[in-house]
Amino acid sequence: MYKIAQSRLKIRCKFSLENDVTLFHGDCIKLLKKIPDKSVQLVVTSPPYNVGKSYENRISFDEYLAQQKLVIAECVRVLKIGGSLCWQVGHHVNSHQQVIPLDLALHPLFAEHDLLRLRNRIIWHFEHGLNCKHRFSGRHETILWYTKGDNYRFNLDSVRIPQKYPGKRAYKGPRRGEYSGNPLGKNPSDVWIFPNVKNWHVEKTEHPCQFPIELPERLILALTKKGDLVLDPYLGAGTTAVAAIMHARRVAGSDLVISYLKIARQRIKDVANGRLRYRPLGKPVYIPEPNTALTTSPFSPPK
Numbered sequence: 001m002y003k004i005a006q007s008r009l010k011i012r013c014k015f016s017l018e019n020d021v022t023l024f025h026g027d028c029i030k031l032l033k034k035i036p037d038k039s040v041q042l043v044v045t046s047p048p049y050n051v052g053k054s055y056e057n058r059i060s061f062d063e064y065l066a067q068q069k070l071v072i073a074e075c076v077r078v079l080k081i082g083g084s085l086c087w088q089v090g091h092h093v094n095s096h097q098q099v100i101p102l103d104l105a106l107h108p109l110f111a112e113h114d115l116l117r118l119r120n121r122i123i124w125h126f127e128h129g130l131n132c133k134h135r136f137s138g139r140h141e142t143i144l145w146y147t148k149g150d151n152y153r154f155n156l157d158s159v160r161i162p163q164k165y166p167g168k169r170a171y172k173g174p175r176r177g178e179y180s181g182n183p184l185g186k187n188p189s190d191v192w193i194f195p196n197v198k199n200w201h202v203e204k205t206e207h208p209c210q211f212p213i214e215l216p217e218r219l220i221l222a223l224t225k226k227g228d229l230v231l232d233p234y235l236g237a238g239t240t241a242v243a244a245i246m247h248a249r250r251v252a253g254s255d256l257v258i259s260y261l262k263i264a265r266q267r268i269k270d271v272a273n274g275r276l277r278y279r280p281l282g283k284p285v286y287i288p289e290p291n292t293a294l295t296t297s298p299f300s301p302p303k
Contacts, residue, residue, distance in 0.1 A: 009245075009272050011265060015252055017229070021241055021268055022252035023261050028233035031254040032074035040078045040252075041153070041228035044216045044240055046088040046209070047071070049102060055207075055236075055257050061092065061100070069109045071233060076113045078231065082152045084223040085116070088124070088211065090141040097134070103142040110146055119152075120145045124215065126196040143192075145219075158221040160185030161282055188218070195279070202277045205263050207237040214281045217243040221281075224249055238264025242271045242278070 010020040015034040024031040048056040050064040059067075072087075079085055087110075089102035103121065110116050122143040131137050163181040170180045197203055197210040204210070216239060220230060226248040232240035235253030237260050244251035245268055255261050270276035 024254035028254045035078040038080045040231045041083045041224045043075045043231045044086040045232045045234045081149045085146045088143045116146045123191045125193045161188045205237045216240040
């Protein structure tokens with residue numbers, strides 16, 4: 001994990017490309033206007049869903065889309081050619097209790113930009129959330145991953161996960177008898193399963209809609225290299241910034257709520273000094289006690 005003395009970590013309120021961390025208090029458009037063209041390698045964020053949370057003013061859906069259009073356009077402007085843009089969203093519920101998937105509503109705004117290419121529609125699945133009475137309970141959100149251009153960074157080996165059957169061998173063909181999986185692990189696919197941040201979660205802060213560190217961490221490892229600039233225009237409690245500092249990336253973010261930025265600043269200092277408690281990337285959702293598993297793998301590890 002990345003460690004740096006607090007005295008050497010540059011956490012600033014005003015944006016500069018020399019900053020390790022920029023925590024901007026105010027509208028994200030004001031921050032974006034200060035960032036030069038094509039200077040950001042990765043944008044990863046989760047915007048408000050316009051559902052009336054404490055940190056947002058509910059507006060008409062058309063107004064919401066108009067605001068998102070402006071922010072998306074600025075994010076595309078500051079993104080490098082070959083960079084990535086990841087927009088994590090759930091759904092909006094209107095006055096008729098009708099569900100509107102935000103990824104479907106927002107995709108046309110991204111598609112207006114000729115250089116953007118949708119690479120994955122990633123499903124983040126979790127087991128806990130509000131229980132609905134008049135429809136099935138929502139247990140997933142979506143990450144739209146776009147690249148700016150066709151030649152983009154993708155470090156698959158940095159985010160591989162353990163093989164489901166690590167001892168499995170090919171049973172036919174020229175590789176018969178050889179191990180069939182990649183020794184570094186398998187591709188995590190476009191369905192990610194890890195817990196959301198509820199009251200029992202080790203990373204929980206006062207922010208009501210905080211995403212777990214491992215979500216931006218996986219994207220940062222796969223889509224950037226050390227020293228790259230990562231941007232989160234809706235920074236909240238600083239989860240993206242924490243993941244970036246863990247892996248020696250620079251980061252800039254903004255939020256309207258000063259108390260969230262204070263939490264973000266403290267979390268950044270804690271992670272830089274090795275004191276932050278967090279759920280490690282790739283940790284199983286559930287680890288059974290010894291001898292209590294209902295099933296066991298039919299494959300044994302190689303001797």
